[in-house]
Amino acid sequence: MRTMIGVACGSILAAWVMLVSAAAFAGDWPQWRGPNRDGIVLDSPPLVEEFPKDGLKKLWESEPIPGGESQGGWAQPVVAAGRVFVNQPKHFRIPIDTRLLSKQALGSLGSVAGVPDDLVKAMEAARTSEDRAKLKGNELNKWLDEWIKTNMKPEQRKFQGAVRNRVALGTQALPLETLSKLEAVADKPFASQAEFDAWIKQQGIDDATAKTIMKRVPPTKPGGTDVLFCLEEATGKTLWKKEFPGSGEGRPNSTTLCVQGGKCWLPTSTGVVFCLDTKDGNVLWESKPFSGVLASSPLLAGGKVIFGTYNGIHALDAKTGELAWSGSALSHEGSPVAWISGGKSRIILATRTERIYCLDMETGKVLWPVPVTTGYTGCTPAVSGDVMVFCGGAPKWALSAYRISPEKPEESWSVPFTERYSCPVIYKGFVYAIGGAAQAKDKKGKALCVELATGKVVWDEMIGAGVELSSPIIADGKVIAQAGPWLYLIKADPAKYTLIGKANLGLVPWMSPAFADGKLFVRTGKNVVCYDLRKP
Secondary structure, eight states: OHHHHHHHHTTHHHHHHHHHTTOSSTTOBOSTTTTTTSSBOSSOOOBOSSOOTTOOEEEEEOSOOOOBTTTTBOOOOEEETTEEEEEEEEEEEEEOSOBOOOHHHHHHHTOOTTOOHHHHHHHHHHHTSHHHHTOOHHHHHHHHHHHHHHHOOGGGGGGHHHHHHHHHHGGGSOOHHHHHHHHTTTTOOBSSHHHHHHHHHHTTOOHHHHHHHHTTSOSEEEEEEEEEEEEETTTOOEEEEEEEEEOOSSSOOOOOOEEETTEEEEEOTTSOEEEEETTTOOEEEEOOOOSSOBOSOOEEETTEEEEEETTEEEEEETTTOOEEEEEOOOOSSOOOEEEEETTEEEEEEEOTTSEEEEEETTTOOEEEEEEOTTOOOOSOOEEETTEEEEEOOSSSOOEEEEEEOSSOEEEEEEEOOOOSSOOOEEETTEEEEEEOTTTOTTOEEEEEEEETTTOOEEEEEEEEETOOSOOOEEETTEEEEEETTEEEEEEOOTTOOOEEEEEEOOBOTTOOOEEETTEEEEEBSSOEEEEEOBOO
């Protein structure tokens, strides 16, 4: 095993040289995971050996640019040619005249349309019973499980969800007679609030019940915009910003844009990819809309912009926006990475089908898949020479390494690591990975260092609660990791785990920092912040 991967590592330097040549400016961080898509900074100045007692040196804060799940998303900042770019999806509500009671809303009120009469009788007796009234929380759930097991016939299990919900609501569920009236207009819009109120009155529904119903009838609809900010790297001042139509539903779009040669490529939450001039934000082209969420961060390689959606992976001509090819490999949160071998470029991509694919960059043809025996993974694999390392998912959580060739992949080793989203880093013959708190019983995460050639774990350190979905970077021989609200600085030294510094900067969980010329660019719930990590 050592010999097999050792040979592969011999081509690492050559691959790095080929990849670095594509970077527009030394010291830039122009895309997700950095210049070479691997989390490695090759030209860092000397960094601090410990965190200052009075706190890290803050250079600037941007204007309000929220980040996080409810607003702003989790896109990483990118840095190119003296500018910082970050995209922020916004969600808001738009007032509407129409009123609509959805079938889903009826379910929340206790609707059980189509349930057989004998089951309805048993259900109503249970719902209003003294036993039901005494229970809540876990005790209620256990009681419901036993009640369903005892009272529902196998052929009635298709009604299990609705019945369970109604019994769980207890006396809060609406009368079946009222629900029967409402079911006649489910998913049928009324032209105005007045028209809906008049209909409610005609049904003889009392005011208290009407108020309960109206809480499930939205007076607004979701709306959204995607905003791209261009900041001055030296000061954080906004140079320009551009708004695009956005989706107001689902989680905010969190793809990290990419920049090169005075252009930036931005996927938006409506499934459209834009190419803009970095000087002023002028749109150079826009793609057709792609169905499915644009979930992965685009890769600029081989003259193409390559990205994934929930419905496939696609490549656009970087100059024109014309579709070069589409493939059926279903992406998810995983982002593509370029792999150069034998003078040819290929793509490695983790997908939502519990597989990692290798595709031909020119055609999108699938060369091989790796069935991820460790379950679904949303990480961006670390590829160095002919070695690929990734964090897997349930049911067997693991950090795994493969020897890859254009013909087939061969698994080399796998070690336990409870994180399917974190992106590992390969550095000087060792793999560094951080995360795992989401799946750990004690809710603590860990930092892991593994010998690349053998899979031997050389150190494994528990590092605290909230450490999950962390994709670290390495600069000046140091691991820089965002974990929850914390910033960690750890020596990239296989001899032992050495914590250089740890600071609560109020960072937004699940994000990753950007690094350029010794400066760190992070997102908080309020804005983008720049810290100076250079040694004084």
